[in-house]
Amino acid sequence: MYLELRTKTDIDFATNHVYRHNFATRPVENGVDCKALSSLMGHTDVSFPLRRYATTEYDFLRQQINLLHKRNIG
Template sequence: MFPSPEKEDALIAPSVVSHRLAKILKHAGCKKVRFHDLRHTFATLALQNGVDVKTVSSMLGHYDAGFTLRTYTHATRQQQSRAAETMGNFMAQVM
């Protein structure tokens, strides 16, 4: 949801947001993506880079972190693999 800069308590229509995004991407020489694709990219990259799921969930406006975990399981699986590798390396050093 994007507030309108012209009217208090009004929102910019989703079609206007999509159109503006398309213009920005074209001007920047980027391929066309949907706004929702950017949202998924943000969530995936945030989780992969250590932002905790509760924070990501809150930023996305999800009702609970469980929904976020179910939606982005690919990102959390990668984190689990990295955590297991880290712990394996630690255990190898102390043993």
């Protein structure tokens, strides 16, 4: 499966860990419940996958800041 994904995406440097990071990041960016994500990833500690795997893109951070401003928070 790993080799098939590398072939389909044309990404040679990707590892299983890169795909796991991506799997954690995209749901977080789209508002998926963190507890559900943690369970899907096989973790009992909800904060672990967020600390370890989920990274946020610059555009996503900008959107979140804009939400804060719209709600007069911060």
